[in-house]
Amino acid sequence: MTAPYLKLTEISKSFPGVKALNAISLEAYSGEVLGLIGANGAGKSTLMNVLGGVVRMDSGSIEIGGKVVDIRDPLDASARGIAFVHQEMALLPTMTIAENMYIASFPLNKVRLIDSGKAVQNCKEALDSLGFSLSPKAKIKELGAGDRQMVEVARALLGDPRILIFDEPTSSLSEKEKNRLFEVIRKLKAEGKTVIYITHFLDEVFTLCDRAAVLRNGEVAGTLRVEDMTYEAVVKLMLGKSELTPERGASGARRSAGAAVLKVSGLCRTGVFKDVSFELRSGEVVGLWGLLGSGRTELVRSVAGLDPVDGGEIAVNSGGALKRIRPREARSWIGLVTENRREDGLLLASSVRANISLASLPDLLSKLWPFIDEKREKTDAAALVKRLDIKISDMEQSVGTLSGGNQQKVILSRWLRKNPPVLILDEPTRGLDVGAKGEIQEMIVKLARDGAAIMVISSEIEEIMSVSDRYLVIDRGRIVAELDSDASKERLLAAALGAGQGAKP
Amino acid sequence: MHQESKTIVIQEAGKVGKGRPRLTAARIVPIALFIGIILSLGLTVDNFFTVNNGINILMQSAALGFMAIGMTAVLITGGMDLSIPAVMALGGILGSMYMRSGGDPVSGALIMIVVGVAAGAFNGYAVAYLKMIPFVVTLSTQAIAMGACVMITNSQSILGLHESFIDVVMSKVWIVPTPVLALAVAAAIVALLSKKSLFGRWLYAVGINAEAARVSGIPKKKVLMGTYMFAGLFAGLAAIIVTARLMSASPTMGQEGVVLNVMGSAVVGGVSIYGGSGSFVGAVIGAVVITLISNIMNMAHLSYYATLIVKGLVIVVVVAIDSRSKGK
Numbered sequence: 063m064t065a066p067y068l069k070l071t072e073i074s075k076s077f078p079g080v081k082a083l084n085a086i087s088l089e090a091y092s093g094e095v096l097g098l099i100g101a102n103g104a105g106k107s108t109l110m111n112v113l114g115g116v117v118r119m120d121s122g123s124i125e126i127g128g129k130v131v132d133i134r135d136p137l138d139a140s141a142r143g144i145a146f147v148h149q150e151m152a153l154l155p156t157m158t159i160a161e162n163m164y165i166a167s168f169p170l171n172k173v174r175l176i177d178s179g180k181a182v183q184n185c186k187e188a189l190d191s192l193g194f195s196l197s198p199k200a201k202i203k204e205l206g207a208g209d210r211q212m213v214e215v216a217r218a219l220l221g222d223p224r225i226l227i228f229d230e231p232t233s234s235l236s237e238k239e240k241n242r243l244f245e246v247i248r249k250l251k252a253e254g255k256t257v258i259y260i261t262h263f264l265d266e267v268f269t270l271c272d273r274a275a276v277l278r279n280g281e282v283a284g285t286l287r288v289e290d291m292t293y294e295a296v297v298k299l300m301l302g303k304s305e306l307t308p309e310r311g312a313s314g315a316r317r318s319a320g321a322a323v324l325k326v327s328g329l330c331r332t333g334v335f336k337d338v339s340f341e342l343r344s345g346e347v348v349g350l351w352g353l354l355g356s357g358r359t360e361l362v363r364s365v366a367g368l369d370p371v372d373g374g375e376i377a378v379n380s381g382g383a384l385k386r387i388r389p390r391e392a393r394s395w396i397g398l399v400t401e402n403r404r405e406d407g408l409l410l411a412s413s414v415r416a417n418i419s420l421a422s423l424p425d426l427l428s429k430l431w432p433f434i435d436e437k438r439e440k441t442d443a444a445a446l447v448k449r450l451d452i453k454i455s456d457m458e459q460s461v462g463t464l465s466g467g468n469q470q471k472v473i474l475s476r477w478l479r480k481n482p483p484v485l486i487l488d489e490p491t492r493g494l495d496v497g498a499k500g501e502i503q504e505m506i507v508k509l510a511r512d513g514a515a516i517m518v519i520s521s522e523i524e525e526i527m528s529v530s531d532r533y534l535v536i537d538r539g540r541i542v543a544e545l546d547s548d549a550s551k552e553r554l555l556a557a558a559l560g561a562g563q564g565a566k567p
Numbered sequence: 568m569h570q571e572s573k574t575i576v577i578q579e580a581g582k583v584g585k586g587r588p589r590l591t592a593a594r595i596v597p598i599a600l601f602i603g604i605i606l607s608l609g610l611t612v613d614n615f616f617t618v619n620n621g622i623n624i625l626m627q628s629a630a631l632g633f634m635a636i637g638m639t640a641v642l643i644t645g646g647m648d649l650s651i652p653a654v655m656a657l658g659g660i661l662g663s664m665y666m667r668s669g670g671d672p673v674s675g676a677l678i679m680i681v682v683g684v685a686a687g688a689f690n691g692y693a694v695a696y697l698k699m700i701p702f703v704v705t706l707s708t709q710a711i712a713m714g715a716c717v718m719i720t721n722s723q724s725i726l727g728l729h730e731s732f733i734d735v736v737m738s739k740v741w742i743v744p745t746p747v748l749a750l751a752v753a754a755a756i757v758a759l760l761s762k763k764s765l766f767g768r769w770l771y772a773v774g775i776n777a778e779a780a781r782v783s784g785i786p787k788k789k790v791l792m793g794t795y796m797f798a799g800l801f802a803g804l805a806a807i808i809v810t811a812r813l814m815s816a817s818p819t820m821g822q823e824g825v826v827l828n829v830m831g832s833a834v835v836g837g838v839s840i841y842g843g844s845g846s847f848v849g850a851v852i853g854a855v856v857i858t859l860i861s862n863i864m865n866m867a868h869l870s871y872y873a874t875l876i877v878k879g880l881v882i883v884v885v886v887a888i889d890s891r892s893k894g895k
Contacts, residue, residue, distance in 0.1 A: 368782060393784050406778035411843065416768075421783040423768050433763040476783065 065128060067092040067256045068225055073122030075108055082108040083119070084280040090225070095247060095257040097267040097288075100277030101300055101521075106260055109277070110227055114146055115139040126225070145223035147214050147231055153202045160185040160198035163217045188216045192246055208239025215246060226250060227258045232266060233355045244270055262353045263538075264296060264559045278302055293556045301523075301551055319343035319531065323515040324396070324484045325384050326365060329374030334360045335539035338374070342484055342515040347506060349530030350519045353558050357539035358519050359401055362486045367392030379483060397421070397477035399470075401488040401519070407473050410462035414454050417461045417472050418443040422480040446475035450505065467498025474505065485509070486517045491525060503529050523551055600835065600881075604859045622742060624858055629746035630655075630808040632854040634825075635832035636757055637801030639850040640794045642833055643774040645842025646694060646701035648795065649826055650686060651802045653712035656821030658682035659806035660716055663725040663816035672732035679810070680803035686712065687799020688792070695791035709826070716818035724817040728810060736811035746808045753804070754851045761847055770794060775843035824875060831857045831878050834885045841889070 066089035075083040083105050090096045100106050111117045113124070115133040123130050126142055133139050153162050160181045169184065171177040185198035194212050202210060211231055218226060228247070232240045247270060251257055259271055267274050268288060276283045276299035283299040324342040329335070335357045342348055352358040363369045365376065367390050377384040378395045387395065400406045409417055419426060419439045426442075428435040443457060450471045454464065461472055470490060477485055487506065491499040506529050510516050520526040526533070535543040535557040543557040634651050641648040662679035666672060686708060693704040738745045761767035769790045772780040781787045810816045836853025838845025857878065864874045 398782060400782055406776070406782050409772060409775040409779055411775055412772075416772075420772060420780070420785070423765055423785075427765060431763075432765070434765065434768060436763070480784075 064091065066090060067127055069125040070109075070113075071123045071125070073109070073112060073119050073124070075112060075117065075119050082280050083112070085122070086277075086280070086282055088275055088282060088285075090256045090258060092224075092256055093251055093254045094272040095251055095259055095270055097271035097274035098258055098260045098277065099262075099264070099267065099274055099296060099300070100283075101523075103279075103521075104277040104300075105280040106277055107229075108280075110146070110229065110258075110260065113139065113144055113225075113227065140221050140223070143221070143224035145218040145221060145226050147211070147218045147226065147228045153210055153213060155203035156201060158199050158201055159189070159196065159205075159213050162202055162213060163188065163198075163220065167220070185216075188219065192216055192219075192249075194246075206239070207234045208236065208242065211235060211239065211243060212246070215243070219250075223255070225256045225258070227260070229260045230262065230355065231259075232261070232263070240266075262355060262559070264293060267291070276300055293559065294552065296559070297552045297555045300555060319346040320513065321379060321382075322384060323379045324365075325375075325377040327375045327377075329361075329364065329376070330372045331360070331364055331370070332372050335364070335536075338536075338539075338541055340534055340541060340544075342517060344379075344483070344513050344515045345510055346531040347510045347516045347518055347529050349526040349533045350517055350536060351523075351526050351530075351533050351554055351558055352519075352536035354521060356536045356558070358536050359488055361536065361539075362398060362488055362517065362519065363400075364389070365392065366396045366398035366486055368398065395482055396484040396486060397480060397482040399473050399477065399485070399487040399490055401492060403466075403469055403473055408461050408469060411460055413458045414447065414452070414461055414464075414472055415440055415443045415457045418446055418475045418479055421476050425480070442479060443475070446478055450475055450478075451501070465498070467494045467501065470494060470498070470502060471505075474502070478509075484515045484517070486519075488519045489521065490518065491520070491522075499525070523554060527551065527554070600856055604856065604863060607863075618742065622744065622747070624862060625747045625855065626744045626812075627862070628851075628855045628858040629744070629750045630805040630812070631825075631828055631832055631858060632750045632851045633753065633801045633805040633808065634829045635836065635850040635854045636754060636847050637798035637805075638829045638833045639836070639838050639845055639847050640761075640770065641701070641798050642838045642840055643770055643842060643845055644791055644794050645774050645777070646791070646794075647705065647830075647840070648687075648690060648701065648798045649705040650690060650708035650712060651798060651805075651829055652825035653709040653716070653821040654683055654686040654799060655802040655806045655809065655825075656716050656816070656818055657686070657712040658803045659810040659816040659820055660720055660725055660818070662806065663728055663810050664719070666729045666732060667725055667727040670729075672729040672735070675729065675732060676807050679806040680800060683799040683801070683803025683806065684796050685799065686802070687796040690799070691792035691795030694795060695788040709821075713818065713821060716821065720816075720818055722818060724815040726815045728814060728816075733811045733814055736807060746812070749804075749808075750851065753801075754848055758847045766790070766793060771843060824871070827875065827878055827882070828854075828857050828861075831882050834882055834889070839889050840886055 068090040070086060070088040072085045072087055073083055074081070074085055086105070086109060098106055098109075108117065112119045113133065115135045115138050118134070124133060125131070131142050133142060133144075154165065157165070160178070163185050164181045168176045169180040171180075182198045189196060189198065189212075192212060192215065194216070196205070196209060202213065205213070231243060235243065247257055247259070259267075261267060268291070271288055273285060273287050274291060274296070275285045276296060278300055279302075283302065286295060286299075320343055322341045323344050326341075327339045329338040338361060340348070350358050350362065360369065364371045371389045375386055376389055376392055377386045378392075379385075404410060409420065419434075419442070423434060426434050426439050440457060446452075447454060447457070452464075452468050452471045452475065454468065461469060464472065474490075490506065491502050494502065503525060506516060506518060510531075518526060518529055531547050533543075533545040533549060533554060534541050535545065535554065537558060537560055542560075545553060545557065634655060637651055638648055658679035658681075661682055662675040662677075665678050666675040690701075690704050690708055693699045694701050736745060740748050761770065769780070769785050772783075772785055773787055773790050777787055806820075809820050813820070832854035833845065833850045834840060834853070835856050836845070836849035836851070838850055838853075860878060860881065861874055864877060
């Protein structure tokens with residue numbers, strides 16, 4: 063075999079408190095597509111940022127074409143022939159394709175003004191070479207997601223790079239657009255370019271890649287040739303050997319679930335999720351398990367009545383029977399703890415008291431006056447602060463000054479104060495330290511034991527396993543599996559990665 | 568001497584414990600400005616510290632205070648309402664025309680209020696339900712209302728208001744003019760409601776973090792709609808005072824300088840243009856400060872345009888302080 067075109071040796075990078083990359087060694091050849099797989103936090107982004115000159119590595123070396131190179135900044139990276147096609151589309155919607163492609167490097171005419179004729183001409187050629195026939199004068203906002211992705215590819219190819227990195231390029235593409243993108247990538251491969259393809263979706267690796275490297279905790283867990291690859295093998299690499307035995311966490315034995323409290327049937331939102339049906343029963347915690355970008359957050363926001371739906375039914379238990387409600391009404395039945403508490407959870411500048419009572423102010427109106435009964439507001443909030451052991455110095459302390467764990471408890475208190483029949487928690491422990499994590503997880507289990515119907519989303523498989531009584535697995539907007547509490551980690555991960563519906567078993 | 572006392576105020580403000588709303592620079596500036604102006608006036612103008620003069624200035628601030636209360640509610644939501652003075656003028660003109668044609672004063676006053684609330688509903692619907700930008704919506708409403716005012720009146724003043732209308736509105740309780748009393752009562756009620764009523768609490772919540780409020784089940788759209796209608800209501804109330812004081816109505820009541828005064832009252836009164844904070848009583852004090860600034864410049868024989876420059880500068884400085892304190 064020929065020498066690798068790109069060779070990474072023992073690359074390490076630490077951020078305060080985290081070893082993001084630990085002696086990563088990786089090789090990629092000309093004319094191959096290398097898949098890069100790993101759970102969130104495995105180090106994919108950091109590694110690519112090192113290659114792109116966005117962050118500097120602490121130690122290690124990068125060789126391109128047999129020469130050791132030093133990549134100091136993004137300009138350096140592009141000078142070395144490395145180009146990125148980003149997941150987030152960084153295009154200016156009101157400008158044309160040609161303007162977007164040349165925004166950083168417009169061709170100039172003799173008097174140093176933009177030569178737009180030449181830009182259009184060059185753009186046309188670039189698009190043609192990708193087999194892509196759209197007018198360079200079309201505005202980006204008029205294009206669909208797939209066409210935009212093509213413009214990104216064309217822009218990345220401008221500097222004639224030798225190494226192309228695709229970061230989850232298919233997350234917003236339709237099947238047809240995806241196939242067209244794959245055609246383009248195969249063409250680039252045939253031209254002898256080195257392609258690194260980052261994805262969550264194993265079926266894409268099977269159809270597109272020659273080899274795949276699996277990252278875990280900042281290390282290369284293994285590299286597989288696609289011929290030798292199975293879901294089981296990848297899952298094993300992603301989880302690591304030490305964690306192979308299925309374990310049950312704090313929830314212990316399966317709890318007995320009560321009556322159905324929420325029934326969702328055939329819920330759809332075009333382009334986001336499709337035909338979602340499930341039931342939530344009182345006394346149980348259901349884990350909604352899916353990878354980032356699987357549509358899990360979008361789904362629960364719609365179920366909770368925050369985002370619109372295009373079809374389907376939501377029914378809630380009202381006085382013993384399931385009653386169909388309009389999706390917009392769901393907000394009064396379902397409490398949602400959103401994944402980003404600082405953004406759409408807390409009133410940071412307001413007091414602990416005001417944050418706890420926020421969802422239940424109408425219940426706090428005094429019987430005599432059209433005023434909020436502040437005494438009751440305060441005593442109720444104080445009771446919750448005590449019950450959840452929230453560390454504050456004063457009920458009037460502003461929530462912005464609390465630690466993450468205490469902030470999250472304030473939001474939980476808010477919903478406990480309102481006490482809706484259904485509670486959905488999206489990444490309830492994100493960014494919390496281990497102690498606070500455990501506390502929140504215990505609280506979730508305890509709430510269910512007291513009769514609440516709870517759905518939990520988490521990116522951490524250990525967390526979702528420690529609280530859930532059963533699992534719904536979501537992949538690209540569809541519920542693809544419903545698993546019991548005794549499902550193993552491997553089974554869960556394989557299901558989320560698309561086993562059973564992908565191209566290969 | 569002056570400098571020293573100011574520093575002390577700021578240091579003490581810093582000591583105010585957690586929980587209580589901290590006295591930020593944005594809150595101190597209007598008070599300092601207020602005291603400074605009063606003192607300098609008192610030292611330079613004869614008979615300044617007389618009861619009559621005080622009442623006079625308050626009387627001149629009354630209508631502005633009503634409009635500032637309306638503006639404050641909208642600013643708290645993070646929006647703005649540039650149409651308040653124009654709507655006030657339109658309401659005043661329609662109500663006055665009704666009275667001139669022989670209508671009774673109560674209905675005349677009601678017309679002014681209804682016009683204000685209707686314009687507020689228009690603004691509120693566009694902002695809350697059509698998700699339009701408040702600046703654009705209310706600027707357009709302002710243009711529409713002003714255009715209507717001029718067309719209806721042919722730029723003439725509407726005279727011949729019902730005498731009992733003027734008499735009642737301009738009456739005095741002991742030595743306090745009714746509009747001043749009304750403003751004080753209105754400010755007190757609104758301040759109380761803003762802290763204790765459901766709507767008041769929702770108003771601040773939407774202003775602090777609209778998305779968090781929505782997630783918590785607060786009917787954000789209704790709150791916005793209600794807020795703009797509230798601003799319209801107070802524009803209507805202001806119309807009653809202005810027409811009675813001028814004993815006429817004309818399009819000039821809503822001229823561009825008035826928007827500046829209303830906006831100025833609110834921001835000088837410590838209302839943040841970023842939404843989520845500010846008090847109604849502060850806005851009313853701001854209205855008195857703005858009136859004082861106009862007065863002092865008048866007495867110094869400076870032109871109307873010079874006062875515009877000064878008031879514009881005052882607003883920019885206060886907003887700049889507010890921005891800095893918020894770290895924006």
